[in-house]
Every structure is written in structure tokens, then in C-alpha cells.
Amino acid sequence: MSDLKTESLEKIVRASALDIAQVQETLSANIFGNPLHYFHEINSTNTHLRELAESGAPQGIVVVAETQTQGRGRLGRRWESPGFANLYLSILLRPKLSPAHAAQITLVAAVALADVVDTYVPGRAAIKWPNDILVGGKKLAGILTEASCDAERVHYVILGIGVNLNYPVAAMPDEIRGRATSLIEVTGAAVSRESFLLRLIQGVERCYGELEQAGFDALAPRWESYFAWRGKRVRVELLDQVTTGTAQGIDRDGALIVMDDGGVAQRIVAGDVIPLEN
Amino acid sequence: MELSEDDVLHILKLIDESKFDYFQLEVGELKITVSKGDPIPLGNAAQPVAISAAPVAAAPKPAPTPAAAPAAVKPSVIPAGHVAVTAPILGTFYIAPEPGAPPFVQVGQQITEDTTCGLIEVMKVFNSVRSGVKGTVVEVIAPNGGFVEFGQPLIIVKP
Numbered sequence: 001m002s003d004l005k006t007e008s009l010e011k012i013v014r015a016s017a018l019d020i021a022q023v024q025e026t027l028s029a030n031i032f033g034n035p036l037h038y039f040h041e042i043n044s045t046n047t048h049l050r051e052l053a054e055s056g057a058p059q060g061i062v063v064v065a066e067t068q069t070q071g072r073g074r075l076g077r078r079w080e081s082p083g084f085a086n087l088y089l090s091i092l093l094r095p096k097l098s099p100a101h102a103a104q105i106t107l108v109a110a111v112a113l114a115d116v117v118d119t120y121v122p123g124r125a126a127i128k129w130p131n132d133i134l135v136g137g138k139k140l141a142g143i144l145t146e147a148s149c150d151a152e153r154v155h156y157v158i159l160g161i162g163v164n165l166n167y168p169v170a171a172m173p174d175e176i177r178g179r180a181t182s183l184i185e186v187t188g189a190a191v192s193r194e195s196f197l198l199r200l201i202q203g204v205e206r207c208y209g210e211l212e213q214a215g216f217d218a219l220a221p222r223w224e225s226y227f228a229w230r231g232k233r234v235r236v237e238l239l240d241q242v243t244t245g246t247a248q249g250i251d252r253d254g255a256l257i258v259m260d261d262g263g264v265a266q267r268i269v270a271g272d273v274i275p276l277e278n
Numbered sequence: 279m280e281l282s283e284d285d286v287l288h289i290l291k292l293i294d295e296s297k298f299d300y301f302q303l304e305v306g307e308l309k310i311t312v313s314k315g316d317p318i319p320l321g322n323a324a325q326p327v328a329i330s331a332a333p334v335a336a337a338p339k340p341a342p343t344p345a346a347a348p349a350a351v352k353p354s355v356i357p358a359g360h361v362a363v364t365a366p367i368l369g370t371f372y373i374a375p376e377p378g379a380p381p382f383v384q385v386g387q388q389i390t391e392d393t394t395c396g397l398i399e400v401m402k403v404f405n406s407v408r409s410g411v412k413g414t415v416v417e418v419i420a421p422n423g424g425f426v427e428f429g430q431p432l433i434i435v436k437p
Contacts, residue, residue, distance in 0.1 A: 074402060099367045100428075103401035130401045145403040150410055151366040151429075157403075238370075238425065254401055269400050270370045270425060
């Protein structure tokens with residue numbers, strides 16, 4: 001590549017990249033995001049942060065990347081990670097919660113994420129149990145939570161968050177275009193990624209602090225306020241067992257309560273939950 | 279006195295047909311522990327996990343998860359001198375990080391205390407399960423993609 005082309009490319013990258021120095025400076029008094037590791041390209045922010053966690057990295061460390069070559073969702077499903085348009089980050093937590101309650105963290109992160117999205121599209125952010133963020137019934141953000149624990153304690157939890165911001169639906173691959181959305185799509189305007197990132201990290205730190213201080217009971221009503229499926233028909237699939245019923249909400253542990261067609265409340269902690277109506 | 283494989287199968291059949299939920303037998307160095315549904319109190323397993331059974335407003339008697347039925351129990355025979363790595367939480371057990379990927383551990387593999395021997399998913403949180411024991415994997419008990427209860431044996435290790 002000629003020097004001229006290289007120089008042009010670097011200018012474009014600089015113009016498109018996150019102003020990470022500004023973000024780091026604003027977070028300098030916080031626990032979360034301090035330090036914040038930033039990459040133009042990485043395999044997966046979760047994978048990198050897990051290596052840091054295994055080496056003893058402290059709570060609050062954040063990894064942000066402009067693009068991921070192996071971005072992933074649940075069970076290795078690919079997470080589309082186009083560069084310089086969205087946010088991909090992972091946050092390391094070392095909670096005092098028991099292993100049985102560690103899953104509450106992912107619901108709390110969903111509240112923090114929904115709070116930020118809701119400031120851009122008031123009244124339109126919704127949570128699909130347990131932690132996907134929807135706008136207009138389509139997925140705008142996802143959380144992949146990975147933890148390491150034994151029977152006695154949680155060693156660490158990694159919150160991996162992907163948010164579609166300035167990623168037009170028309171540019172999305174066919175397989176996700178019908179069920180995904182982005183903030184630029186629903187607001188019609190490009191979003192400051194630095195502003196969103198700052199608010200998200202600060203929001204997760206605040207909500208996580210509330211969970212550690214006051215327990216999940218204090219946050220459950222806020223989760224419920226975003227719940228997309230209340231009163232809606234859903235199907236729950238686990239192995240070869242299928243249950244259909246009406247979603248009621250969550251219990252004090254974050255389990256989904258579904259009133260099945262026989263009138264019995266089922267407590268759902270695993271399996272796929274599929275809405276049967278919009 | 280020694281028990282043959284047929285003896286063990288016969289005992290399991292009797293337990294299955296009985297009204298007992300939990301059974302433990304020790305004959306010499308052989309130890310058999312069977313549970314029909316509740317966590318199996320093996321070795322140093324901690325107290326049962328409190329995923330709350332608190333009633334929900336709409337239903338005074340919360341029913342078990344849909345998962346409870348398939349959680350049914352593969353009877354566990356832990357040979358003397360062996361150790362079971364048990365589930366630290368309830369959830370869906372995966373022996374590999376993603377479908378089609380190589381398993382975390384296989385029979386015959388040498389592992390250390392820090393070896394990850396599976397994932398348990400609960401409420402979309404993927405928990406790596408550390409073996410906590412150094413030795414050789416003798417058997418992978420828990421079915422891939424199956425629901426496991428807290429304390430349920432996942433793999434058997436000969437230290």
C-alpha cells in the first residue's frame with residue numbers, strides 16, 4: 001500500500017475511533033473502567049478479559065474493542081461486530097454473592113443497559129428475559145455473562161456487552177436483519193459512542209453496587225418495569241419438554257415465572273423461552 | 279462380601295420401585311449413593327443451593343421447573359478411592375464450550391484442580407466448573423445438554 005493510501009486510512013480510523021482518552025479520563029475516579037483496555041481489533045473482549053481474570057486482574061477492569069474477529073453470543077453463536085460503529089466491551093466483577101445468586105448480576109446489567117437505551121428512546125427500551133435489550137421488539141443489545149465458580153464461591157464474573165449503535169439495519173447480514181435493530185435505526189441520528197460507553201459503565205457500576213448493598217429485591221422492580229413479555233404467551237423449551245403459558249414476571253432470584261396452561265406457576269431458570277405473540 | 283454388577287443393578291431396581299428418595303450403601307470399599315431427585319450429599323458438597331422456592335403471588339405452590347422432570351437421576355456409583363466433581367449450581371450442563379467443539383475433558387485425561395470440566399448455564403449465565411481435584415477422568419456422568427441439580431455428580435475422577 002502506498003504511503004498516501006496508508007496515511008488516508010489512518011486518518012479515517014482516527015476519525016472513526018472512540019476518543020478513548022476522554023472516556024478514560026472521565027472514569028478516572030470510578031472503580032469500573034479503571035483501568036480500561038482498548039483495542040482496535042481483538043478476538044473477543046470476553047476471551048481476553050477471562051485471561052486477565054485468571055491472572056488475578058481486579059474487579060472493575062474493562063476491555064473495549066472497535067471490532068471482534070470472534071465475537072460470540074450464547075453457545076458460540078456469532079455476534080456481528082462491525083468496526084467503529086457499535087460498542088463491544090467486557091467488565092470484570094468479583095462478587096461477594098453466592099454461586100446460586102450470581103445469575104442476578106446479568107439481570108442487573110440488563111437494567112443498567114436498558115436505563116441507558118431508554119434515555120435515547122424514552123419508554124421504548126424493553127428487556128427480554130433474562131437480559132436481551134429490545135426496541136420495537138427487535139434486539140438492540142445482548143449480554144453474554146461468563147462466570148467461574150465452585151460450590152463455595154464465585155471466582156469472577158465477566159459481563160460481555162454488545163450494543164448496536166450506528167449500525168444501519170440495511171448493513172446487517174440477512175440472518176439477523178429481521179430481528180435486530182440499532183439506535184441509529186430507531187432514532188434516525190448517529191449516537192456518540194463515547195457518551196453511551198461512559199453512561200453504560202457508570203450505570204453498571206451503580207446498579208452492581210446496589211445489588212451488593214441492598215440485594216436483588218431492590219432492583220427487581222426496575223427489571224420488571226422493562227419486562228417485554230408480561231402477560232404474553234410464551235413457549236419454554238428444555239430438552240424434549242415443552243411448556244406453554246403466560247409470562248408473569250420474575251421471582252426474587254430472577255427466575256421467570258410462567259403460568260402454564262394448566263394454571264400452575266412454573267419457575268424457569270433454563271431453556272429457551274420463545275414469545276408466541278408480539 | 280463383594281457385589282457383582284448384577285447385584286448393583288438389582289439394588290437400583292429395588293430402590294427405584296421403593297418409596298425411598300435417598301439410599302446409601304457401603305460394603306467394604308464399595309460405596310453406593312442413590313437419590314431420586316434431591317441433591318446427593320457427596321463428600322464435601324456444600325449445603326443445597328437456595329434457588330428460592332418462595333411462593334409467587336399468583337401461585338401459592340410454585341411448581342418445579344420444567345427441567346425438574348428430565349433431571350431425573352442417573353444413579354451414581356462412586357467407586358472407593360474416586361472423587362465426584364459435583365455441580366456447584368443447578369442448570370444446564372455442557373461438556374464443550376460450544377456445539378461441535380472438543381469436550382473440556384474426556385475419559386482418561388489427566389486433570390488438575392484448575393481444569394475446567396464443563397459449563398453450567400443458568401439464566402443465560404455460563405459458569406465454568408473447576409474440577410477442584412487432580413487426577414484422571416474415569417467417567418463423565420452428566421449428559422451434555424441435560425439439566426443438573428446442585429451437588430449432582432458431573433464427572434468421576436481417580437485422584
